[in-house]
Amino acid sequence: MSSDEVMAPPSLPTSQAQVHARPRRRRWRTTWSLRIGLAALVFYVAVALLSLVWTPYDPLVPGIGDGYDAPSLAFPLGTDRLGSDMLSRLMMGARYDLGIALTAVAIALTIGSALGVVAGYFGGAFDTIAMRAVEIFQAFPGLLFAMLVVQAVGAGIVNVILVLSFVGIPDYLRLARAEIQAKRNWQYAEAARLAGNPRWRVAFRHLLPNSVGPLLAFTSINAAFAALVTASLGFLGLGLSPNTPEWGNMIARGQDGVMTGQWWVSFFPGLAILGLTGSLYLLGDALADLADPRRRR
Amino acid sequence: MRAAAVSDALLEIENYSGAFRNEDGGLVPVLHQVSYRLKTGKITAVVGETGSGKSLTALSVLGIQPPTFVRSSGRILFRSVDLLTLDARGLRAIRGSEISMVFQDARAALNPVFTVGRQLADVHRLHHGGSQRAAMKRAVEALSRVSIPEPERRARQYPHEYSGGMAQRAMIAMAALICQPSLLILDEPTTGLDVTIQSDIMELIVELTRSRGLTTCLITHDLGVVAETCDEVVVMNAGRVVETGSAEAIFTRPADPYTQRLLSASQMLEAA
Amino acid sequence: MSRLGYMMLRRLLWVLPVAFGVVTLTFFMARVFNGDPTELYAPPEATDALRAQIRARLGLADPLPVQYVHYLGNLVHFDFGVSFNTGQSVAADLSDRLPATLELGFVGLALGIAIGIPAGVLAAVNRERWPDFALRGFTLSGMALPQFWIGLVLIWIFFVSLHWLPGPVGRLPIGVALPPKVTGFLLIDSLLAGRPDLWGLALRQLALPAITLGISTAAPIARVTRAAMVEAMQSDYIRTAVAMGHGPRAIWFRYSLRNALLPVVTLIGGIAGHIFAGAVLLESIFAWPGLGQYALQAIERSDFAALQGFVIYASLLYVLAFLAVDLVYMLVDPRIRA
Numbered sequence: 043m044s045s046d047e048v049m050a051p052p053s054l055p056t057s058q059a060q061v062h063a064r065p066r067r068r069r070w071r072t073t074w075s076l077r078i079g080l081a082a083l084v085f086y087v088a089v090a091l092l093s094l095v096w097t098p099y100d101p102l103v104p105g106i107g108d109g110y111d112a113p114s115l116a117f118p119l120g121t122d123r124l125g126s127d128m129l130s131r132l133m134m135g136a137r138y139d140l141g142i143a144l145t146a147v148a149i150a151l152t153i154g155s156a157l158g159v160v161a162g163y164f165g166g167a168f169d170t171i172a173m174r175a176v177e178i179f180q181a182f183p184g185l186l187f188a189m190l191v192v193q194a195v196g197a198g199i200v201n202v203i204l205v206l207s208f209v210g211i212p213d214y215l216r217l218a219r220a221e222i223q224a225k226r227n228w229q230y231a232e233a234a235r236l237a238g239n240p241r242w243r244v245a246f247r248h249l250l251p252n253s254v255g256p257l258l259a260f261t262s263i264n265a266a267f268a269a270l271v272t273a274s275l276g277f278l279g280l281g282l283s284p285n286t287p288e289w290g291n292m293i294a295r296g297q298d299g300v301m302t303g304q305w306w307v308s309f310f311p312g313l314a315i316l317g318l319t320g321s322l323y324l325l326g327d328a329l330a331d332l333a334d335p336r337r338r339r
Numbered sequence: 340m341r342a343a344a345v346s347d348a349l350l351e352i353e354n355y356s357g358a359f360r361n362e363d364g365g366l367v368p369v370l371h372q373v374s375y376r377l378k379t380g381k382i383t384a385v386v387g388e389t390g391s392g393k394s395l396t397a398l399s400v401l402g403i404q405p406p407t408f409v410r411s412s413g414r415i416l417f418r419s420v421d422l423l424t425l426d427a428r429g430l431r432a433i434r435g436s437e438i439s440m441v442f443q444d445a446r447a448a449l450n451p452v453f454t455v456g457r458q459l460a461d462v463h464r465l466h467h468g469g470s471q472r473a474a475m476k477r478a479v480e481a482l483s484r485v486s487i488p489e490p491e492r493r494a495r496q497y498p499h500e501y502s503g504g505m506a507q508r509a510m511i512a513m514a515a516l517i518c519q520p521s522l523l524i525l526d527e528p529t530t531g532l533d534v535t536i537q538s539d540i541m542e543l544i545v546e547l548t549r550s551r552g553l554t555t556c557l558i559t560h561d562l563g564v565v566a567e568t569c570d571e572v573v574v575m576n577a578g579r580v581v582e583t584g585s586a587e588a589i590f591t592r593p594a595d596p597y598t599q600r601l602l603s604a605s606q607m608l609e610a611a
Numbered sequence: 612m613s614r615l616g617y618m619m620l621r622r623l624l625w626v627l628p629v630a631f632g633v634v635t636l637t638f639f640m641a642r643v644f645n646g647d648p649t650e651l652y653a654p655p656e657a658t659d660a661l662r663a664q665i666r667a668r669l670g671l672a673d674p675l676p677v678q679y680v681h682y683l684g685n686l687v688h689f690d691f692g693v694s695f696n697t698g699q700s701v702a703a704d705l706s707d708r709l710p711a712t713l714e715l716g717f718v719g720l721a722l723g724i725a726i727g728i729p730a731g732v733l734a735a736v737n738r739e740r741w742p743d744f745a746l747r748g749f750t751l752s753g754m755a756l757p758q759f760w761i762g763l764v765l766i767w768i769f770f771v772s773l774h775w776l777p778g779p780v781g782r783l784p785i786g787v788a789l790p791p792k793v794t795g796f797l798l799i800d801s802l803l804a805g806r807p808d809l810w811g812l813a814l815r816q817l818a819l820p821a822i823t824l825g826i827s828t829a830a831p832i833a834r835v836t837r838a839a840m841v842e843a844m845q846s847d848y849i850r851t852a853v854a855m856g857h858g859p860r861a862i863w864f865r866y867s868l869r870n871a872l873l874p875v876v877t878l879i880g881g882i883a884g885h886i887f888a889g890a891v892l893l894e895s896i897f898a899w900p901g902l903g904q905y906a907l908q909a910i911e912r913s914d915f916a917a918l919q920g921f922v923i924y925a926s927l928l929y930v931l932a933f934l935a936v937d938l939v940y941m942l943v944d945p946r947i948r949a
């Protein structure tokens with residue numbers, strides 16, 4: 043084995059040399075993306091759960107510190123303008139950002155891919171209408187739509203979740219439709235039909251499971267996007283009530299502090315968001331690699 | 340005997356062995372002590388089924404084998420220089436100007452976003468310098484030389500506007516006429532083309548070889564192509580060279596059972 | 612040419628149903644969700660009669676379908692109505708604010724492209740080595756971080772801590788008068804007015820928001836460039852180029868990049884569609900008087916006409932961005948041109 047390495051041809055002079063990736067490295071990269079992404083996600087879930095039973099201080103109570111206390115042993119991440127403990131608020135915030143993003147995405151995935159399977163498999167008028175609707179909807183700025191609706195129906199977790207899932211539906215519809223259309227005429231699907239399976243069963247039980255990989259990979263990316271929109275709404279003060287320790291909300295509350303040098307109030311919630319969305323992106327990349335072996339090359 | 344062999348061979352492959360590294364890092368041997376020689380000024384056919392290692396060996400000559408291939412032994416001597424020991428710069432000096440190659444699917448092998456004329460001209464300037472205008476003129480001449488009608492107009496077209504046969508002619512013009520190599524390797528140049536086009540392309544290859552004194556290596560799985568055109572034949576099977584000899588000898592007195600099977604399968608035995 | 616013209620025409624015509632759909636969607640959504648904005652504009656002690664008067668002035672007295680038909684009728688004459696908020700016609704409001712958004716958008720996008728494409732190429736040619744890993748970290752953070760947070764951190768570093776760049780107070784320092792409006796782009800108008808000092812001030816104000824925008828657009832551009840480059844470099848035609856003896860530079864920059872640019876163009880079109888519709892949060896942080904802020908205010912104040920006008924503009928822009936992408940495609944990819 044080591045002698046093989048020694049005998050290996052001299053380094054190749056072109057792009058090909060670099061493209062000549064080492065397969066083990068690539069596989070290594072996929073598995074590590076998967077591991078890091080999953081581990082970070084588990085960590086966030088654990089923190090969210092832990093915050094239900096324990097936080098260093100009460101996250102919602104102001105005046106624990108003097109206000110704008112710099113990070114110290116007593117307050118590892120400092121306190122905000124009102125003197126609430128940042129660490130406690132960040133921990134509780136995981137519940138909101140993680141919970142909202144995951145729930146919204148789960149709803150969008152379910153509804154969107156069901157519609158997409160129907161549109162892709164059965165085609166016809168439903169398909170035409172669905173695709174036109176998707177096109178119109180996608181010309182509509184997504185964040186603006188979320189802002190508009192949330193402003194209108196009022197702040198609240200349920201409203202934010204519903205809006206986010208609605209925004210996500212068109213993407214899933216398109217993706218699932220494309221997946222099913224690509225596979226509808228497989229011999230495999232033909233065989234399932236000839237074996238007497240009803241059409242809906244072929245579509246949902248035989249074809250959809252084959253598309254789970256790409257759908258899940260997209261879901262992970264989409265969850266990151268949903269978390270970012272959640273934070274954006276919170277930042278604008280549109281999503282949740284002002285004292286809610288949602289991370290975007292917290293960044294907004296720290297905005298004035300940034301101008302006067304109390305950077306930590308806005309800084310740490312941003313890192314929390316980075317960790318969550320970053321791990322979701324990593325996970326999405328790894329899942330996409332696994333779903334499409336060709337991509338791994 | 341050994342000395343004599345060196346003198347009349349432009350390229351010698353000696354005991355070339357290697358394996359593919361799979362995803363788990365394990366090695367799957369694919370070439371076993373491959374040895375053959377390309378005699379100067381002759382057309383040598385390397386014949387074998389898909390997966391016999393014939394293309395892989397040829398790609399190794401130019402150092403463009405797939406990234407996952409790992410060599411374990413052997414030498415590839417070109418004018419007594421082992422190509423496998425050359426560095427990037429050394430290889431680049433050989434590529435095109437000394438050894439040039441024509442690939443199977445010519446339409447895919449040409450860059451889709453540049454005109455065919457521009458691609459030929461680029462290669463011309465790379466090897467011979469000169470102005471863009473002069474290079475373009477040589478490109479048009481080369482296209483005309485390989486019997487592409489309306490070469491000026493064709494030079495301004497993109498690969499997707501060419502038929503498969505036309506694209507292969509352009510590819511041959513690039514590899515044989517623009518590069519002016521001493522060794523031309525053709526990797527399944529007629530596969531995927533219509534039968535009549537195939538014989539036109541083969542005629543072109545033979546004609547260019549003879550008129551320009553090229554040494555030509557034709558890699559193919561099609562014995563029909565080989566019989567009429569080639570001087571020497573190398574038969575490969577499962578990563579091994581099973582038989583080498585003159586075309587006449589191979590077709591009339593195949594010694595190896597695999598060669599016999601190959602011949603009978605393509606019904607050349609009766610024909611010969 | 613005729614086929615190209617036909618495709619363009621079809622694309623342009625497709626704008627109409629999309630615009631109609633967007634208009635209808637916005638109209639009803641704004642009213643169904645946002646309810647009655649009369650209260651926002653009436654004094655608390657207003658009598659019912661005064662309220663009714665205000666409602667009528669806001670154009671809300673008629674039943675919804677009548678309002679809708681009326682609105683559509685006006686739209687045909689490019690009349691977007693009058694903003695409750697500013698008292699100006701929405702068209703005038705939009706065109707007032709457009710240059711601020713466009714100026715920021717152009718500079719930000721240019722930065723994003725200038726960083727993203729070379730970074731993607733660098734990662735692709737050094738695949739699975741340190742530049743590739745470094746870029747992966749950059750793209751991951753660039754995409755995973757909220758734009759407004761990046762903006763705040765840059766303000767903290769370059770304004771609050773280092774004092775290198777001015778604070779987030781809009782397009783010019785407070786108290787500095789705008790140059791006479793010609794194009795609306797301060798970087799151009801200030802020069803036309805012969806005021807290089809103003810040009811410098813405007814550029815310094817623009818720097819932080821533009822860099823923020825540049826970072827967050829460079830990340831996805833670099834990512835797509837890398838992937839497309841990697842794919843191009845594994846193609847048959849690159850193998851040919853290698854076999855013909857071309858050097859690495861020609862292989863990367865001349866032969867691979869041109870092919871790899873196709874998906875990048877699509878992405879840039881999508882990004883441009885979003886940016887030129889106004890980066891809502893970015894403009895809000897930097898007090899940038901552009902379309903994004905206008906839309907935010909319209910939402911907060913239930914300013915129907917303004918909101919509708921903005922959404923129509925934004926969705927048209929989106930469709931036009933993709934039209935532009937098609938055009939660029941035809942320039943870059945001969946297969947489509949034929």
